[in-house]
Amino acid sequence: MRGYLVAGNWKMNGSNAANAALVDGILAGAPATDQVELLVCPPFPYLAQVAQMVDGSRVMLGAQNVSVHESGAYTGETAGSMLADVGCSHIIVGHSERRALYGENSDIVAEKFRAAQSAGLTPILCVGETLEEREAGRTERVIDEQLDAALGAAGIAAFASAVIAYEPVWAIGTGMTATPEQAQDVHRHIRARLEAEDAGIAAGIRILYGGSVKGDNAGGLFSNPDIDGGLIGGASLKPADFLAIADAAAALV
Numbered sequence: 711m712r713g714y715l716v717a718g719n720w721k722m723n724g725s726n727a728a729n730a731a732l733v734d735g736i737l738a739g740a741p742a743t744d745q746v747e748l749l750v751c752p753p754f755p756y757l758a759q760v761a762q763m764v765d766g767s768r769v770m771l772g773a774q775n776v777s778v779h780e781s782g783a784y785t786g787e788t789a790g791s792m793l794a795d796v797g798c799s800h801i802i803v804g805h806s807e808r809r810a811l812y813g814e815n816s817d818i819v820a821e822k823f824r825a826a827q828s829a830g831l832t833p834i835l836c837v838g839e840t841l842e843e844r845e846a847g848r849t850e851r852v853i854d855e856q857l858d859a860a861l862g863a864a865g866i867a868a869f870a871s872a873v874i875a876y877e878p879v880w881a882i883g884t885g886m887t888a889t890p891e892q893a894q895d896v897h898r899h900i901r902a903r904l905e906a907e908d909a910g911i912a913a914g915i916r917i918l919y920g921g922s923v924k925g926d927n928a929g930g931l932f933s934n935p936d937i938d939g940g941l942i943g944g945a946s947l948k949p950a951d952f953l954a955i956a957d958a959a960a961a962l963v
């Protein structure tokens with residue numbers, strides 16, 4: 711039983727005051743089952759603030775990016791060991807906004823995947839196709855290329871302590887959610903790709919769906935056999951919206 715993971719990617723949103731209200735609300739309403747894990751990923755300056763607030767609770771802390779380097783003269787970068795030091799357990803790597811806006815190709819993402827793991831953190835590896843790629847029938851090829859880069863760099867064993875997030879680029883922040891069938895098809899493909907390497911690891915890994923997940927579509931997505939939760943952007947910024955998604959997962963366990 712993999713259980714669900716509902717992860718909030720706050721992106722570049724928040725303030726001391728807004729974060730305090732958001733985390734208070736999440737802590738007050740988090741579902742009681744240990745089959746639904748919650749994770750919040752605030753911007754770097756607020757990691758320590760949120761770490762203090764979630765300390766001792768069942769809500770986990772993650773970061774949105776990590777340096778490929780361990781330490782040294784890399785102005786503006788943040789090492790995995792630093793993120794672990796301030797209380798992170800997870801790191802999002804390869805989000806499509808990083809790929810599209812900051813030039814992170816699959817090789818850089820694979821290095822970040824490895825950097826997260828060498829710091830003892832669980833990477834959440836994001837993969838997903840653009841609308842143009844989907845319409846050209848290239849969805850699976852694009853996903854394979856993104857997965858294979860991380861598999862090649864880190865090896866299948868690394869996926870025993872990793873999470874994958876399938877995030878079709880056309881569904882992110884657009885209100886155009888993938889249908890449960892579209893999402894399940896790609897999730898099955900991803901799990902099958904890993905199965906070919908190691909059936910046990912494929913069976914154990916959580917594959918999240920991301921892209922306009924809301925309280926009213928989460929249940930339909932999460933009820934599919936290969937969808938193990940969500941990576942949530944817009945709907946992770948209000949306690950009621952985020953908790954509605956967590957509750958949809960809790961209703962399925």
Ligand code: PGA
Nearest residue numbers: 882883921922942943944
């Ligand atoms: P969204 O973002 O939920 O706002 O579509 C998802 C993501 O980018 O992780």
